[in-house]
Amino acid sequence: MLKNYLKIAWRNIRKQKFYSFLNIFGLSLGLASCLLITLYVVDELSFDRSFDHADRIYRVNSDIRFGGADMKLAVAPDPLAFTMMKDYPQVEAATRLREDGSALVRRNGSTENLKEELVAYADSTFFKVFSVPLVSGDARTALTNPNTMVISERDAKKYFGSENPMGKTLLLDNERTFTITGVMKNIPDHSHLSDLHMMLSMSTNPDSRDNNWGSHNFLTYFLLKEGVDQASFEKHFDTVIEKYTSLWVRQIMNATMAEMRKSGSYIKYSLIPLTDIHLHSDRSAEISTNGNVQYVYIFGVVAIFLLGIACVNFMNLATARSANRAKEVGVRKALGSKRSYLVGQFLTEAVMLSFLSLIFGIILAYATLPLFNNLASKQIIFPFGSGIFWAIAVLTGICVGLLAGSYPAFFLSAFKPLTVLRGAIEHNGKGGYLRNSLVVFQFMVSVMLIIGTGVIYNQLNYIQTKKLGFEKDQVLIVKNAYALDTKARAFKDEVAQMPNVKRSTLSSFLPTPSSRTDNTFFPQGQLQQDKGINMQKWAVDYDYIKTLNLKMKLGRAFQKDFPSDSSGIIINETAAKILGYANPIGKQIYDFEFNSNKKDKTYTILGVVSNFHFESLRKNIGALSLTLQPSYGLVAISLEGGNYINTINQVQALWKQMAPGQPFNYRFMDEDFDNVYRSEQRIGQIFITFAVISILIGCLGLFGLSAYTAERRTKEIGVRKVLGASVSNIVALLSKDFLKLVLLSIVIGSPIAWYGMNTWLKEFAYHIDIAWWMFALAGLLAIVIALLTVSFQSIKAALMNPVKSLKSE
Structure with a gap:
């Protein structure tokens, strides 16, 4: 039975080359776009997950209000780490980093300095918290003594080539000499610490011995013991503030914590999971430039929408072509075929088309991945060697085929044989309403992406042209x-x-x-x-x-x-x-x-x-x-x-x-x-790219529907031409129905786009107001694109010789 299904499915795909091409090409674009965005999202979500016990590592955040300023910091006071470890057995290990900025570095005996963008002081306990293996040296003692350092394999090769760097020295900023006591594996790229290739012993930094509860300069990390609840542990910070910080406030400020809070000032500490830092933290004194979870959500929705409009194309074209297959259904049913067999046949065709599209989609995604990496500033690698990837790909092909083919299958198999064999099939019933709804959905998504692109572009232009109060050009x-x-x-x-x-x-x-x-x-x-x-x-x-x-x-x-x-x-x-x-x-x-x-x-x-x-x-x-x-x-x-x-x-x-x-x-x-604002610029470029793709997919479906509509109404057009209708009359007749759908999609999509982009703009203290003309321009663009798509088939039908269309009557 399956072999028969496949044979008939292949025959129908070859027979309907034009509509098969539209289906496969549109679905391939949707799947390729969805795949690229999924790889981007997975890449963003994978940060800091390669460390052992990553689910138990937390960083301390500080929220301070003092002196008329609200400070949201990624750093904490220097005594906090080991005070908490001493007082609370829930802490398995603690470590601190103190960023030292960039440095000029040269090996002993060399006259040429090289630039290191990020150098930081680190406690000797760093390797207890973070599972970064040392290829040389003892992780327990490598950062214990003053004026010692640990460098990465990258820096070992950079400064010493094939030589063993252990025991050798590096001169920093032409004045500070450090002895290399360890060489560590490069910290994985998917970590907020990935730029850290050179760590100096914390005992060298005089600020680490101040026991100063008021100076917040240290990135502080805890490895909590198994079973410790984050929320419960955070409550201990209140006790620490009352026990230690309040004493410091009284000594320095001659005030109590209660008096500080009464005046509106406060100090609060909280924990953020290590795996949340990249996407959920944008605080002062971050050691790296983090991502934004909002963009992950946005692109996730875009991926679903792109795949959705590609599936919509399939459903639209399949239901629109129902008349062409109605007699086939009638004959099969008259010969005793069960509805379940017909459903199986149509679903097989849909899944076959889906898998063909999936193959072309993967090829297209692989071919465009370098361009996407350049656009997104990523180094994503295609996961050809991953069994999970292929399992998901096969499952996606089946699900997309079943999803896209389910309604056409049940719709076509429901035809009554007596009705369809008489040629009395209704074109404007439920199938017509569904097609109209799907067209509205397609262009609604396109309008939303166009508006989003316009808002991002205008905000970036506002940033570029805003008077900043200083001279930044030249x-x-x-x-x-x-x-x-x-x-x-x-x-x-x-x-x-x-x-x-x-x-x-x-x-x-x-x-x-x-x-x-x-x-x-x-x-x-x-x-x-x-x-x-x-x-x-x-x-x-x-x-x-x-x-x-x-x-x-x-x-x-x-x-x-x-x-x-x-x-x-x-x-x-x-x-x-x-x-x-x-x-x-x-x-x-x-x-x-x-x-x-x-x-x-x-x-x-x-x-x-x-x-x-x-x-x-x-x-x-x-x-x-x-x-x-x-x-x-x-x-x-x-x-x-x-x-x-x-x-x-x-x-x-x-x-x-x-x-x-x-x-x-x-x-x-x-x-x-x-x-x-590089991330916003990248987001804008990606938005433009996928907005164009969504419009292209939508236009493919609209092109196919307009071609089918013109074909179905050939005789009507012939009669109208014989009775004196002009080409413009015919074009208007065939275009107005589609134009109504596009206008409806603009009405629905505009408020949704306004809400989404207004939420995004709230991230900026200084931003544009979303003007009415942005929606008008997006709507006009959608209308023009739709009319250009439909008019090709409309003009072609209007110019047809009426004799040819009426000769069979």
Whole structure:
């Protein structure tokens, strides 16, 4: 029986080449798109799952409100990790990481530095929490002693080639020497720690011995024992805060925790599962750029929709062609065929078409995977060797075939033989309503994707064109200026004298998002916890404000004519508002160091700089201050319009002269700014791609339906032409029904798209308003596409000679 089903199915597929092609091609596109998106989603969900006991590893998050600022941090105070381990037996192991930023690194005896983007201090217990094997060294002692380090296999090869690096030394930033006591396997790419290739012993970092409950700088991880409930364990943080943090608050702030809470301030700690960090954490001081679970949800829905409209195509075309197979059904039933046999036949055809589509879909997905990886900035590998993949693929082929073929099978097999053999089949009944509903669904999805693409594009354009309060265009940034050592200021001054250079400044702080910490300031004579203000403190030079074209709201900028400016400070409008001064100029504020080993400093407010965006547009502008202090990380160079290449070459030549053997790295500030929104740009491009695919699939179905409609109404068209109907009349007649369906899809899809995109925009503190014209433009585009698709068949039918269509009457 099955052999007979397959033979007849193949015969019908070959007989109906045009409709078979539309079905297979549309379903292949849907399956390929669904497969690519599924690989993307699986890739995103797989982060940090390769570690042993990943389900028991947690990171501590800190939520702090103090000094007019709300801080959501991925870091915790340095004593928390081992205090919790000491006090609570539920903790099997604990470890900390303290990010040290980038570093210039060279092996002993070499004159050339190489750049490491991420270096971090780590406790010796790191390898107890994270199952990263060491290929050389003892994991228990590798990070125990000061001035020791563990490097990855990648770095071992990078700095030592085939030599054994154990016991050898590396020089960091031309001043710190570390001995290699371990070589670890590269941390898996699918981890938020994957960029960590160089770890320094935590005992080398003086901040790790401060026992400071107020300074939050350490990424803190716990490996909890089996059976420990996360929510129950988190309740112990309240006890720790009352026992330890409150003592620190009383000693430093002369206040109780109750008084802090009464004034609106608080400190809270919570746990986030290791496997949730990549998609569910976007906090300050993250060690990596994480993903966004919202995009996973969005793409998951898009994948379902794309596969859905591909299945809709199949159902539409199969039910539309019902008249062509009605007599076949009638004859089979008249000859004694049972309905179950007919259902089996039609489902076999559907599953065969589904498997053919699946084969072509896998080939198409494999062929386009490199393009998709480039678009999504991924390194996804096609899982040909996975038995689970092939099992799911076969199951998908069967399910899609059954799903897409179920309604046509039951619809066609229900025809009464006497009715269909007389030729009295009804075309406008339930089958027509279903086809119309499916067309509406297809174009509803397309309209939603078009609107989503338009909103994302306009938000990105808004970000690019918004006035940020500083000059980001034509600003060249030379990185690692500390490699110049004592020549940094001379380098900056010589660059400023070059042709095509307007100004230059030397500072480690620039208004592009990066990992920074806040300082706590108090107004003069008001060292009270409810009077504090948390704000950024940037060390800058005299030329900083002019180079970045910042605007002064009140007071003045730093000037060389005033030696006392070394104890002066410039604050932004947000800080002035929080401080509550009617006129802050001349007022004094204290930079309060929570660490008693460091000395507090008093600053006099010289000016108020207009607010400028120094963080992502997802956040409101926070409090910021500028102080006149040495800071040698970066040289920012404001350029005139002209030959940038020539200027860069001149700067590079000067660098090589003043810092021989040091790598010359540069970038433009607007590139840094664009990188912050790279994920949104990728999302926009992916949206456009799949919006086009959804429209293409929908058009394939609409093309097939319009061809069938024109074929079914051939004689009607002939009669109308004989009676004087023009080509435009015929085209309008055949197009208006489809146009009604597209208009309905616009009405249904627009509010759904508005809700989804409005939710996405709420992630940005600064965003566009969704304008009515976006919906009008999306609707107009959908109508034009539908009309172009339908009009081809309509015009072809309208131009047909009526003699040919009526000669059989």
